[in-house]
Amino acid sequence: MIIGVIADDFTGASDIANTIAKGVEPEGGLRTVQYLNVPPHPAAPDVEAGVIALKSRSIPAGEAVAQSLAALDWLLAQGCRQIVFKYCSTFDSTPEGNIGPVAEALARRLGVLGVVACPAFPDAGRSVYMGHLFVGDRLLNDSGMEHHPLNPMTDPDLRRWLTRQSTDPVGLVGWPVIRQGAGATRDALAEAAGRGERLVIADAISNDDLLVLAQACAEARLITGGSGIARGLPRNLIRAGLARGGRPAVDGVDGAEAVLVGSCSRATRAQIERHRAGHPVLAVDVDAVMEGRLGPADIVAFVDAHRGAGPLVYSSSDPDRVAALQETYGREPVAHALDALFGEAARVLVAAGTRRIVVGGGETSGAVVTALGVTSFRIGPEIDPGVPVLVAEDGSGLGVALKSGNFGGEDFFARALDALAGAGRVAA
Template sequence: MLLGVIADDFTGASDIANTLAKGLPGQGGLRTTQYLGIPDRPASAEVEAGVIALKSRSIPAGEAVAQSLAALSWLRAQGCRQFVFKYCSTFDSTPAGNIGPVGEALAQALGVKGVIACPAFPTVGRTVYRGHLFVHDRLLSESGLENHPLNPMTDPDLRRWLARQCQTPVGAVTWPTVHAGSDGLRAALIEAAARGETLVIVDALSDDDLVTIGRACDGVPLLTGGSGIALGLAANFLRAGAASGGGVNFAGIDGPEAILAGSCSGATRGQIEVHAASHPVLHVGVEDVLAGRTRALDVVDFICAHPSEAPLVYSAGGPEEVAALQQKHGREQIAEAIENLFATVARTLVAFGIRRLVVAGGETSGAVVSALKLDALTIGPEIDPGVPVLFTATDRPVALALKSGNFGAPDFFAKALRRLGGSA
């Protein structure tokens, strides 16, 4: 294994695994496997990039650090030459963590400073300029992410936000230095390390900037960021002759299908609306779940009553509705109830023969994949930017799409099921 990634949620792991497997146009990527938690056995010899999916984004910072260090230990044992700590392209965290504590802990374990922190993903509208994170043409704090139910992002100044989480100084490299090329960026990072800055916010406005960052980090032990940070990394290993650049053949998996959406993001709510125009959908009310009026078997019955119709079940609500419910019942209680419901539904559906499953929302995806007790997933073709086909290599294979709430085109759900089945 050449490259090891520690991702703080399951959809984010799929996102960066997709970036590594795809690589740059015309060059190919790395043979990539996504591991669902820390494996208990060595990786297969053909794996060039291993992505460990943790569910550590919203847990206490100390627990996130411990899990991430354990993941690092396993990846080092596989022979990895470079490591990436992957977090959300909207920098989802609270003033108490977890991006800063985990990033600093990994850097200390590897004995490095001047480590890039760049969540930019221009393909889906996330850019960083003068240390501020934008979502399309809006500052992060004005993009709707300030209403995130678990990690509300109220400050777009990443250096200031990260400084609240870190024990050591936070640096910054602005866009003119990045635009000037990889040599200047590398020099700026060395200077930051000399000043004692462990994590360094780095601007990026385009994919070209991310490729520059990748070139500057050839041979660097540790990077942190969104999936875009990996855009130029495969090319370094290919250029050195260390990787094959071979892809994975995916013929598709046929069989019954279902869609589970736990995300409350605006993008997911729009995708639900589009899907509902021509497919059966079921809304799961939070208070019905909490009161026991809606149970997992009710959801399973609905899906099984609509075979081959791409049925969708969702719990999404608008920001005002979500805030009111959290005020009444508590954020953690609601999240646990919905995640447990969808986890039980997914486990039951697969036992009943569902073979294609689309899940929207990072926390929901983590709950679902944990419930299915899958060891590893092979990365297949891209569905939409940041979302690949994932599939198991077992006697009864399952194909999955794990979508971050804000990702995907308006028709994502129907498109994802087609791609899972092997159609364009």
């Protein structure tokens, strides 16, 4: 294993695994496996990139640090020469963490300063300019992320936001430096390290900027950011003769299907409405869940009744409705109840023969995959930017797609089910 990634949620792990497996043409990417939590055993010999998916984005910072350091130790034991800490391209965190505490802990363990922090993902509309994060043509705090139920993002100034979470000074390498190329960028990062700046926000407004950052960080022990930051890392290794390169491919998955959605993002709500036009859809009554009147058996019954028709079950609501539910029952109890609902429903469905599962939302994805007990996935072809086909390594014939809330086109859910069924054809 050459590159190791520590991701703070399951959809983010799939996102960056997709980036690394795909790479950049003509070189292609690396043979990539996504692990669910820290594996108890060594990686297979043919794995060039290992991505450890943690569910650490919204837990107490101290726990997130401990889990991330355990992941780091395992990746180093596999021989990784470069580590990436992956967080969301909308920098999901609170003023207390967890991005700053985890990134600083990893940097200290590796003994490095001047570590890039760049959540930019231009293919999904995320860009960083002069340290400010944009979603499309909107600053982060005017993009809908200010209403996130767990990590509301109210400040687009990443240097200021990260400083609140960090102990050491936070630097900035702005776009005027990035556009000068890898050499100038590398020098600027070295200067930041000389000033004692542990983490350094780096601008990127295009994929070319991400390739510049990758080239500048070819020898860096640690890089942090969204999945875009890994875009050029396989090219570095392939050109150096350390990896072979290629395109991701896995076998298609036959069998019954289900779509389970917990994200409340604008994009996901639009995708649900699009799916509703041609497929059976069930809205989860959160009041009924909290009062014990609706449980996993109800979801299973709905899916079973509509096998072959792409059934979708969702708990998504608009921000006002989410706020009202949290006010009534509490934020954590609602989140825990919905995670348990979807996780147990998925477990029962798979035990009964469901083999294609598409999940919308980072927290929901973590709950579902944890409940299924799958420990690792091979990375297949891309469905949409940031979302690959995942096929379980355990031989169970289970195919999964894990979608972050804001990712994917409006017809994503139907296309994802088709991609899981014909994964080999997508890669052709």
